[in-house]
Amino acid sequence: MKLAAFEELVLLVVGTLGDQAYGVAIKEMLREKMKKNPSIGALHSALYRLESKGYVTSSEGGATAERGGRRKKFYKITAFGIRTLSEVHQLRMDLAKGVPGLKLSLK
Amino acid sequence: MKTIEPPRLARRILRWYCADEVLETLEGDLYELYEIRCRRYGKVVANVASFVDVISACRPFAFGKSNQLHITTTDMFRNYVKITVRHLSRQKLYAAINIGGLALGLASFITIMLYVQHEFSYNRSYPDVDKIYRVYQRQDGNTFLGTDYFAVMPAQLATTMLAEFPEVEHATTVVEATGLITHGDDHFYEKGLAGDARFFDVFQLPFLTGSPAKALVDPKSIVLTKTLAKTIFGDRDPVGETLQFLDQEGFHVTAVVEDASSTSSFQYTFIIQISFHDGYVDAMKRAGWNNNSFHTYFTLKDATRAKTVEAKFPALISKYHLPTDYKEYPFKDTFFVESLTDVYFHPNINFDLGLKGDRDMVYIFGVVALVVLLLACVNYMNLAIVRSIKRAKEVGLRKVAGAARRQLVIQFLAESIAIALLSLLVSIALVYLAVPYFGWLMERPVAIDFTTNTWLLPGLFGLMTVVGLISGIYPALVMSSLKPMDVLRVNGDVRLSGVSLQKALIVLQFAASFGLVIASLVIYRQLEFIKNKELGYDRANILTVRLRDFELRKKFVSLSNQWAQNPHIIDATISSHLPANISSSSTIKSRPESATPDLAIYQLSTQYNFLDLYGIKLIAGRNFSRAFNDTTGANYILNETAVRALGWTVEDAIGKDLSRGENQPRTVIGVVKDFHMHSMREPIHPLMIRFSEDRGGYFSIKIDPDKKQQVIEYLEKSIRNASPYPFEYEFFEDHYNRLYSSEARLGEMFVSFTILAVVIASLGLFGLAAFATGQRTREIGIRKVLGAGRAGIVVLVSRDFLRLVTVAVVGAIPLSWYFMHNWLRAFAFRIELEWWFFTVAALFMILVAYISIGYQSLRAASANPVDSLRGE
Numbered sequence: 009m010k011l012a013a014f015e016e017l018v019l020l021v022v023g024t025l026g027d028q029a030y031g032v033a034i035k036e037m038l039r040e041k042m043k044k045n046p047s048i049g050a051l052h053s054a055l056y057r058l059e060s061k062g063y064v065t066s067s068e069g070g071a072t073a074e075r076g077g078r079r080k081k082f083y084k085i086t087a088f089g090i091r092t093l094s095e096v097h098q099l100r101m102d103l104a105k106g107v108p109g110l111k112l113s114l115k
Numbered sequence: 116m117k118t119i120e121p122p123r124l125a126r127r128i129l130r131w132y133c134a135d136e137v138l139e140t141l142e143g144d145l146y147e148l149y150e151i152r153c154r155r156y157g158k159v160v161a162n163v164a165s166f167v168d169v170i171s172a173c174r175p176f177a178f179g180k181s182n183q184l185h186i187t188t189t190d191m192f193r194n195y196v197k198i199t200v201r202h203l204s205r206q207k208l209y210a211a212i213n214i215g216g217l218a219l220g221l222a223s224f225i226t227i228m229l230y231v232q233h234e235f236s237y238n239r240s241y242p243d244v245d246k247i248y249r250v251y252q253r254q255d256g257n258t259f260l261g262t263d264y265f266a267v268m269p270a271q272l273a274t275t276m277l278a279e280f281p282e283v284e285h286a287t288t289v290v291e292a293t294g295l296i297t298h299g300d301d302h303f304y305e306k307g308l309a310g311d312a313r314f315f316d317v318f319q320l321p322f323l324t325g326s327p328a329k330a331l332v333d334p335k336s337i338v339l340t341k342t343l344a345k346t347i348f349g350d351r352d353p354v355g356e357t358l359q360f361l362d363q364e365g366f367h368v369t370a371v372v373e374d375a376s377s378t379s380s381f382q383y384t385f386i387i388q389i390s391f392h393d394g395y396v397d398a399m400k401r402a403g404w405n406n407n408s409f410h411t412y413f414t415l416k417d418a419t420r421a422k423t424v425e426a427k428f429p430a431l432i433s434k435y436h437l438p439t440d441y442k443e444y445p446f447k448d449t450f451f452v453e454s455l456t457d458v459y460f461h462p463n464i465n466f467d468l469g470l471k472g473d474r475d476m477v478y479i480f481g482v483v484a485l486v487v488l489l490l491a492c493v494n495y496m497n498l499a500i501v502r503s504i505k506r507a508k509e510v511g512l513r514k515v516a517g518a519a520r521r522q523l524v525i526q527f528l529a530e531s532i533a534i535a536l537l538s539l540l541v542s543i544a545l546v547y548l549a550v551p552y553f554g555w556l557m558e559r560p561v562a563i564d565f566t567t568n569t570w571l572l573p574g575l576f577g578l579m580t581v582v583g584l585i586s587g588i589y590p591a592l593v594m595s596s597l598k599p600m601d602v603l604r605v606n607g608d609v610r611l612s613g614v615s616l617q618k619a620l621i622v623l624q625f626a627a628s629f630g631l632v633i634a635s636l637v638i639y640r641q642l643e644f645i646k647n648k649e650l651g652y653d654r655a656n657i658l659t660v661r662l663r664d665f666e667l668r669k670k671f672v673s674l675s676n677q678w679a680q681n682p683h684i685i686d687a688t689i690s691s692h693l694p695a696n697i698s699s700s701s702t703i704k705s706r707p708e709s710a711t712p713d714l715a716i717y718q719l720s721t722q723y724n725f726l727d728l729y730g731i732k733l734i735a736g737r738n739f740s741r742a743f744n745d746t747t748g749a750n751y752i753l754n755e756t757a758v759r760a761l762g763w764t765v766e767d768a769i770g771k772d773l774s775r776g777e778n779q780p781r782t783v784i785g786v787v788k789d790f791h792m793h794s795m796r797e798p799i800h801p802l803m804i805r806f807s808e809d810r811g812g813y814f815s816i817k818i819d820p821d822k823k824q825q826v827i828e829y830l831e832k833s834i835r836n837a838s839p840y841p842f843e844y845e846f847f848e849d850h851y852n853r854l855y856s857s858e859a860r861l862g863e864m865f866v867s868f869t870i871l872a873v874v875i876a877s878l879g880l881f882g883l884a885a886f887a888t889g890q891r892t893r894e895i896g897i898r899k900v901l902g903a904g905r906a907g908i909v910v911l912v913s914r915d916f917l918r919l920v921t922v923a924v925v926g927a928i929p930l931s932w933y934f935m936h937n938w939l940r941a942f943a944f945r946i947e948l949e950w951w952f953f954t955v956a957a958l959f960m961i962l963v964a965y966i967s968i969g970y971q972s973l974r975a976a977s978a979n980p981v982d983s984l985r986g987e
Contacts, residue, residue: 031144032151048144049171052137056176071143074150076120078143 010061011096017042018054019063019093023085030070030080031055055083063089121149121165129169133177141172178521192529199530206502209885210534213498216878217538220491221582222545223871225575226553227484229546230561232568234477236378237459237470242319245418246284247455250276250411251464254448266467268411268450269404270395273311275435276413280427282420285316286413290395291468292387294663295840297359298347302839304663305343307385308468309392317412324354325370334390337366340374343384363391377560380459381469404435410468412455425452470559483868490624490875492586497617497882499531499590501889524591531587532580539579556864617883618919624876625923625960630931631869632956637935637948638862644946645855651790652694652729657847658827659693660814660834667838669809671722677833683819683826686728689811690721694729695851697792697802704775705760714760717792717800720807726752726787728817736769736785745784745806752785757801773803781805791944794854798943815847877967880916884971888912896980908976913968920964924957 011019021037022029035051038044046054058064063086070080085093104110120126126142133141145168152161203210241247251266273286292309295302310318315327322330323341330338337358344353353368360366366387375382389395389409398406415421428450436448453461462471513523546563554561565571662668671689678684692698697719702712723739725731738752739745751773753761758768765786773781789799818826831842852859888895895908903911932948939945 031140032147035148036151047171048141048148048168049174049177052141052144052172053174053176068140072147074147075143076146078139078146080143081140 010092011063012054014046014050015054015058016093016096017044018051019058019085019089022055022058022064022083023090023093027082027084029083029085032080034083055081058089059083062086063092119150119153121145122162125162125165125169129172132173137177141177145169195526195529196533198526199533202502202530203534209498209502212878212881213495213502214534214538214541216498216875217491217495217535217582217586218541218545219871219874220488220494221538221542221578222549223491224484224488225542225546225563225578226549226561227480227487229550229563230553230557230559231477231481231484233378233559233561234459234472237380237472238378238455240376240378241455243414244455246414246416247317248413248415248421248424248452249455249458250413250450250452251461251467252407252448252450256447262463262465264464265407266410266464267407268409269406269435270398270409271401271404271435272409272411273313273413274399275431276411276424277313279431280424282415282417282424284414284416285313286411287311287313287317288389288395289314289410289412289468290389290392290408292360292385292391294361296343296347296385297839298356301347302841303343303347304841305384307383307387308381309387309389311389314386317414321373323371323373324352327370330370331386331388333367333369334388335366336369336388338370338372338386339368340372340384342374344368344371360387360391366391377562379469380471402435421452421454425450472559487871487875488582490620490879492582493620494875494879494882495531495534495586496589497879497886499586500593501882501885527591528584528587531591532583535579535583535586538582539575543575556860556867558860617879617886621876621879621883621916621919622923622926624872624879625920625964626927628869628872628876628963629924629927629956629960630934631865631872632959633927633931633935633952635862635865635869636952636956637939637946638858638865640946640952641939641942642855642858642862645795645858645944646852648791648795648944650695650851651788652731654848654851656818656820657728658816658818658830659845659847659850660816660830661843661845662689662812662814663843664838664840667834667840668811670837671811671814672808674814674833674837678816678830681826681829683822683829685817685819686724687814687816688722688724688728689808689814690719690725691807691811691813692719693813693815693847693850694719694731694790694792695847695854696794700800703773706762707775709775714801716757716760717802719792719802719804720811721804722806722808725804725815728815731790732788734786734788735765736783738785739806743784746808748806749779749782750784750806751781752787752804753783754787754799754802755789756799757803758786760801795944796942873963877963880920880964880967881971884912884916884968887915888971888975892975892978895975895978899978899980905976909972912972912975913965916964916968917961920961924960928953 017038018034021034021041025033025037031048031052034055035046035048038046038051055064055066059066064083065086067082067084068079069082071077072080126145129142129145130138145165148168149161149165152164156164238244249266250268250272251264252268253264255263257263270288273288276283277286287310289308289310291306293306294304296305297303308314310331312332314331319327325338330336337360339347339353347353347358348356353371356368357364358366358368372386375384394406394408398404398408415424432448432450458467459470459472460474461467462473510523550561550563563571668689675687678687697717699719700715700717703714703716704712705714723741723745726733726738733752734755736752737743739750743750753768753773755765758765761768761771761773763771768783768786771783773783787804791799792802793800816826816830827844830844834842891912895912898908898911932953936948939948
């Protein structure tokens with residue numbers, strides 16, 4: 009299994025957010041879009057795992073006053089990551105086609 | 116602009132576990148989220164959520180690079196072991212003291228816990244033990260030996276309960292049975308029990324041969340335990356054989372059971388059918404109850420119904436209870452039920468079966484054990500820190516070389532667990548030595564047994580780990596928090612905090628030790644006083660023989676005539692009691708006008724030679740004598756206290772009538788000087804001595820001290836000719852000392868505890884001294900350079916500690932005085948608490964303190980200032 013369910017979600021959000029993907033931003037998006045509210049610990053754990061698997065890279069920067077002057081860790085999706093996402097997605101679609109009554113649309 | 120900050124505690128927790136490389140990001144997120152939540156939900160929710168965040172982030176990713184930890188744990192382990200061994204061998208003295216101190220604490224803890232475990236295990240080895248109960252009663256106002264609770268019940272109670280209470284499943288009547296079992300020509304004096312046919316329904320003992328249902332049905336049956344069966348019958352099957360018990364013949368052995376478990380509070384070697392007891396057979400014939408001599412045990416179908424049964428008793432009592440032969444029965448009785456498992460810890464009850472334990476004392480011992488262990492751990496902690504100061508440089512280097520704080524903590528913890536393991540091994544050896552002594556001290560079969568005690572080995576390992584962790588965590592944290600800058604500095608002295616806690620603990624340890632020294636001293640002095648006090652009778656060279664055989668008692672006159680032939684036998688007498696313990700009492704009227712008997716007076720019956728043999732002084736009138744007609748038993752000798760209690764003087768007592776007008780006259784023919792007929796806890800009570808030559812409990816024989824062995828053999832032969840019972844003899848001196856065996860044991864116990872406490876306290880002080888002296892090496896060096904002599908340095912170093920010890924001692928004086936004063940008050944004859952007790956104890960503690968600090972202060976005084984000031 010290349011990607012766990014939660015990891016996949018996080019990776020998707022990282023891809024979506026592009027340059028702005030860091031801890032709190034990812035958390036907020038997951039909250040709005042997916043109605044999921046992961047703890048900051050779970051989130052960072054997943055991000056570290058994604059990095060160690062090579063799906064994302066990280067860089068530091070963006071210290072703000074709200075953070076008490078502390079820098080953020082930005083995550084960027086890699087080409088490998090994008091490829092893995094599409095593979096996983098494709099797999100899902102193939103399986104979904106076999107379920108009668110399941111209508112899917114891809115925007 | 117002021118930044119809103121998440122709660123400080125949350126941040127501290129985060130900083131504590133989080134690795135540096137992850138900390139910035141996480142903390143930043145924490146701040147940002149806090150600010151967002153404050154806006155959305157308000158401060159309270161934001162605060163709580165921060166804690167949730169911090170706890171949720173406590174995951175492996177936050178602890179540092181995982182690959183780094185893997186390499187370290189396996190490879191570094193060997194290094195840790197090497198370093199630990201190296202350190203221990205370099206600092207042999209400290210290491211030995213550390214291991215020894217911890218071992219001592221562990222050994223005390225384990226020994227006492229084994230005892231506590233044993234105490235709580237009594238009477239639990241029966242199947243369905245939760246359903247086994249017994250009945251006891253209270254006779255309001257009928258106080259005997261300090262309590263009005265009695266363990267004895269009417270004979271018919273068991274069968275009645277079985278008939279009338281549906282909650283009761285089985286019930287049995289039990290009584291003690293002690294006496295001679297005879298098989299052919301062999302006699303065995305045994306202690307056992309007697310039960311009715313339903314005994315084994317209630318007590319499901321393990322049977323080796325025979326069936327429980329039939330074992331005691333026949334009124335002439337007897338069941339033996341394994342060992343007794345072997346003793347009497349060897350390897351033959353005993354079932355079907357016939358035995359005689361006391362004077363009744365024809366008991367058939369119906370079964371053999373396992374020996375009584377060591378956790379059974381009543382020990383027995385046989386169980387005989389209760390019909391041997393005439394009183395029982397008699398009582399069972401009556402419809403109503405008029406006796407209280409038996410024990411009633413029963414089982415409930417449902418253990419929760421115990422109180423229901425208890426509530427039904429009053430109705431039962433009024434239905435069956437007959438008034439006794441007293442003119443009126445003044446004592447209202449109430450029956451209670453009690454679980455078998457509670458019987459052992461119920462000591463204040465009369466006529467109960469078996470051993471009793473004091474629950475409070477067991478708890479106290481448990482607490483003491485814990486305290487001793489804690490003190491040992493604390494001392495260990497102190498000494499470990501002291502040892503580690505020398506290694507501060509090593510710690511600094513490791514940190515510089517990149518060791519994470521976690522690694523250092525693990526290293527120190529591993530070291531302290533290793534030391535704990537060593538201490539455990541040493542302590543197990545100590546426990547093997549201590550347990551038999553402790554068991555003797557407490558008079559219980561405490562044992563260290565890895566085979567039967569299933570939780571012992573894992574428990575000990577668990578203990579070792581916990582102790583290692585507790586003792587090691589503080590030094591580990593302290594050491595790993597040292598900044599390399601501080602320790603690798605050229606100047607060298609490392610400053611550590613926490614000294615005031617250590618000082619407080621030292622004071623406590625010394626105060627406790629002082630108290631124990633006082634207690635030991637006082638107990639010892641009181642025991643000496645008791646041993647040496649003028650008792651009013653002789654103790655030396657008197658052999659006493661216990662008479663259980665009624666026939667033997669009647670043979671006194673012929674036996675004593677025989678003995679008169681032996682030149683080494685000086686005198687002989689027979690008496691109901693020995694002078695040191697006259698336990699039989701009666702009540703008479705103290706004045707002729709008294710309405711009812713209101714004077715408790717003790718009574719002794721004996722013959723002509725008693726007073727001379729024991730050297731009891733006659734101060735008025737005459738002794739029993741063949742010249743007069745004393746054998747009628749109407750003549751009495753009183754002691755001084757009795758005379759006074761009856762309102763007479765010693766001179767005019769002679770010829771007076773004791774009976775105060777009742778039936779037969781009792782004439783006073785003589786008065787003896789008061790002598791101690793009870794333990795020194797009691798004042799001297801009134802005593803009346805009457806005449807009897809063929810009844811009594813003891814022979815007393817005065818013998819030639821040079822021919823002891825010969826005379827004993829002679830007497831044994833002559834008595835064995837007269838009685839099949841075993842020859843039970845004891846020197847009167849030993850008998851007397853046995854009266855105080857519990858005080859003697861108490862004294863022993865206190866001495867042991869005192870030694871333990873003093874050793875632990877001195878270890879503690881040693882550690883503290885090492886620590887504090889180490890902190891002051893530079894100061895001492897400077898002083899020496901400026902011209903201070905050795906003596907001056909010693910005084911300087913010891914001054915602080917002596918102050919501590921003095922505070923401890925002075926503080927402990929009031930409490931120890933109070934406790935010992937109360938203990939002594941229990942004795943009617945006692946020593947006084949003299950001021951020199953306290954002085955001696957105080958000086959002793961100071962001496963101990965000096966010895967503990969001695970090594971340290973001498974070393975500090977002799978240190979070369981060049982070494983200490985090298986760094987400047």
